[in-house]
Amino acid sequence: MIVLRRELQGGLRSLLIWVAILGLINALTAFIFPSFAAEAEQLDQLMSLFPPEMVKALGLDRISMADPMGWFATEMFLIIALAGSIYAALLGGGILAKEEDDRTIEFLLARPICRGGVLLQKALAMILMLVVLNLGLFVINVVSYALFVEQEYAMADMVRLSVAPFLLHLTFASIAFLSALLWSRRRAVYGISIGIAIGTYFVGMISSLADRLAWLRWLSPYRYVDAIDILLDGRLQPLHVLALLAVSLAALALTYRIYSRRDITI
């Protein structure tokens, strides 16, 4: 587990920075919740001014932002899901590509370690860092709610809405991991994988704007763990969870398959 340890050491700083910044944004968002909730009526009036399609696209026809979990689902969840997916894309894209980009791969593969071992340890490091990111944000969110939010809320909802982004992050990180084999230059990998993370978010938005485009939602990982659906259903849809896990696993397995047979050329 030498490579795993090294990846964790090497990635720690950037991980902590991401947790700190996203955590800070979330804490501030929790901090302003009470003043929003106090004006709940005006908020609802404000919403009626927006075009109904847009309100629907944001899911605000089904949930109130004046509710603590409604606030979490529409504000904080979005930050974690979207910004965290960018972190995941950078992490997954870089962890493999950097070895070839920096020409360190020949150093690494001259040590007694097989390619599968390198991949496995790097994938594990990646998953562990995503767990830490989400766990860290979960703790910060729980503490912020305890400090700033007076209304009662269901911890189970909070837990569900904290597990869901992890599934998203895992999916995007795994896709980025795979794309590192197709474009071994890091900059290209970052571009592609961040593009996927952000692009599929907008695909998900568009799918809820028009019924004709509703089928598009299946192309967007975000819609598999829609925060408002999760709140209203009171659970994550097992099939959706399975689908995201399957995509991640398939991407990792494909990476393994390609990587164990390909020529290392730098």
Next chain:
Amino acid sequence: MPAIETVSLRKYYGKSRGIENVSLQVQQGEIFGFIGPNGAGKSTTIRILLNLIFPTSGQARVLGLDAVKDTVAIRRQVGYLPAEVGYYDDMAVQSLLDYSASFYELDRATALRRIGDLSDAFELNLRPAARTLSAGNRRKVGIVLALLHQPKLLILDEPTISLDPLMQARLFEVLAQENGRGTTVFFSSHVLSEVQRFCHRVAIIKDGRLIKVEDVQTLRSGEFQKVKVEFAGPAPAALALPGIIHQRQTELSLEMLYKGDINPLVRLLAQHELVHLSVEEPGLEEVFMHYYQPGGESR
């Protein structure tokens, strides 16, 4: 069991040729030189041995192990110096060496002693970040990395590149020491003289094909000479002497590659009036030319 054995090894990168039908045997305990011009296929062959690339066809065995299937076992016993290597940008030389040592079954005390000995031998400062070093120092780091775990077999891709002459000499001293302890040394080069001086045997590769595997005694300095003659009068018709290989004539001069005893040639030339005569060691290219000519001596 040979240290390295390849059988009809072939590698194509898409349609472009890497190596073609390379069959090579390196015995244990040898210092074996692998020479050829740039792009001849030296690195391709070496990278197959480490399983960095896969052979298109043919087989390679290292220390009796299959280069594709038993990669990890091979890597455990091999020290490899790549032609070009990058280092992690956040690591000092010391931590890079420690990181490398941690991959091998090497106890801490031995590793430290070995790092100390080798860095002394190569006058290597362990404190700076490996990436910021000069080309020569980066090379030294690579050499120490290859030697650190006392491998049974050293595979060095152009080890003397960017080393100053003093360090080149030091390198070969250290390699001779390791060889004395039973380590097999396989290294590539495009400098004939260093190969001649330090190797027991030499393989010559050109355009992806192994042209010749020879005992270094026969390639030894003086065996081949490059002779240039300028005649006072018109040059005689081609000189006939068994040692003359590949002569090139102009109106007043003659240039040839000569192999063997120099005396018959001197006697032959003495019959002519000369303006200028030079005898020098031929470049590697010229020796290649000899082996490479369809009519030239081949195996």
